[in-house]
Amino acid sequence: MRHVKNPQLHFGEVNIADINIDARSRDDVPAILKGLQYIYTNDTARKKVFSTLAAIIDPSVSTEVGRPGMALWRIFVLATVKLGLNCDFDRLQELANQHNTLRQMLGHSGWEDTTVYKLQTIIDNVSALKPSVLAEINQVIVESGHEVAKKKPGETLRTRCDSFVVETDVHYPTDVNLLWDAMRKIIELTGKACESENLSGWRQYRFNQKQFKKYYRKAQKIKHSTSKDEEKRAAQCEKIYQTYREYLFEAERLIEKSKITLKTLNDLGKIFQVEQIAHYIQHAVRQIDQIDRRVLKGEVIPHSEKVFSIFEEHTEWVSKGKAGVPVELGVRVSIIEDQYQFVLHHRIMWNETDDKVAVPIIKEAKQRYPLINQCSFDKGYYSKAKVSRISLCDHA
Structure with a gap:
């Protein structure tokens, strides 16, 4: 059986809204935890996130009997920390077991709860969050962020699109x-x-x-x-x-x-x-x-x-012409960011280049955010045919 989050606090457990996070810290972990705390304390955002997480649970599986699995809130917290830090599972395990504030966010008390996360447990559970689920949660977070940024209802979104290489863990291939x-x-x-x-x-x-x-x-x-x-x-x-x-x-x-x-x-x-x-x-x-x-x-x-890694076969040889970076080994990713610096949409470019994704990524982004009315690209995305097709997207 699996729950989104157990509403009953355990003895010694700190309510997430009452967790003291150092606002003066310049480290990245407190910033991520502060965002998670906001999502949890905002009723609208919490309900939407919890309902999205609840959809993961197989309806044929009982939530009352059976061996308890990791709570979906804990999976979400661990996945968010991993993505936010861009760290591997070994560092995530160390943080989950030793970082006191993160353990409070996971719902563990400071002195009675001796829960220890095994590496394979973290890998299996965090990997259960599908990209489609994360995309829905990202939309909820963007909407909440727009409220904080005081975006006016009906205000159009001005966006920019750029790509970068997510490097894979490979040695130089020969x-x-x-x-x-x-x-x-x-x-x-x-x-x-x-x-x-x-x-x-x-x-x-x-x-x-x-x-x-x-x-x-x-x-x-x-x-x-x-x-x-x-x-x-x-x-x-x-x-x-x-x-x-x-x-x-x-x-x-x-x-x-x-x-x-x-x-x-x-x-x-x-x-x-x-x-x-x-x-x-x-x-x-x-x-x-x-x-x-x-x-x-x-x-x-x-x-x-040519293949550039036998262990991570999706690795590509990318030469973007950057100063001091002759080649990067990894996978290209395009993102669309709005004027409030929220990432609205991303596209993993499997065997694609910038000029091939300009139209598809705009179409996908407008399906989620119809208020997008302009987007700036760098010259790698440009072609006259693409400009006319994107203009048609704006009038669709």
């Missing part, structure tokens, strides 16, 4: 280190699967991983000769080819060995492990092909074929 990433996961997962099922062939998988890393390091460190002597350059070039051949040969040998083991694991019904290993094998085969074509055959790999 085909050589991406092959290493794929191979170390293949060796590790295959070895552990064989350990758990008492299968032979991978007893020394940790040693094999270290040995393969030596081939990777050799390929990573070898450089072209800068000598003016033609023979020395040719000799170094042949040495490079030989180093890469050995690297690719060892990768192919381990992949073939892993494929044989996959058949046995599949016969044992270990579907999840098989799919995991097969996923990384696909990445490894692609990287072997690209290294072979680039280094040994002298081809230029088309940008459309």
Whole structure:
């Protein structure tokens, strides 16, 4: 069973309206908690947020019996803090367990409540908040913010649109280190699967991983000769080819060995492990092909074929021409902000550029905020066709 928030205070619990938040603090956590406190103490905003959160609960599930789940208010608070701080789940866990004011906002008393949040519990519950739910709650918050900013009824919204890159947690990608990433996961997962099922062939998988890393390091460190002597350059070039051949040969040998083991694991019904290993094998085969074509055959790999992370495959190579920032690795996001500096709408640009989203993002924003009557874009969004189509949106 799950509730939005238990209305009955526990012994020692502080009412959210009475939580003392340091107004002079320049840290970001108190500012986020102050906003959450306002939402909770504003009757209209609280009812709308609570009704949106309540819609998450499956109506077929009883709210009276069963094992209690995390209250939706607590999930909302944790999700808001994570988004506001742009932090990972490890920091969120530390704050939820050690930050006294945040614990009061979560509904824990200071001295009797010894609740400790486990990392996986936080991950599972915060991930349950869908983007559509957060978009509805964002609309409630914007409306409340407009009241605080004394926006007049019927006043039009003047907006601006801009994009930025949400960086993913990846290292600088090269085909050589991406092959290493794929191979170390293949060796590790295959070895552990064989350990758990008492299968032979991978007893020394940790040693094999270290040995393969030596081939990777050799390929990573070898450089072209800068000598003016033609023979020395040719000799170094042949040495490079030989180093890469050995690297690719060892990768192919381990992949073939892993494929044989996959058949046995599949016969044992270990579907999840098989799919995991097969996923990384696909990445490894692609990287072997690209290294072979680039280094040994002298081809230029088309940008459309490149993958920049095997763990976060949505990562894109973004070059926006910023001073001092030649390239960013992540995903583009466009936002629309009004004159009161509230973010009205956002659009994640999966394989899209600025010039492709100008019309769609305005249409989506006007569906939620019909009072939008103007929007400024930077030159990356501009085209004459887009201007005429956006003008039609204003008259729709």
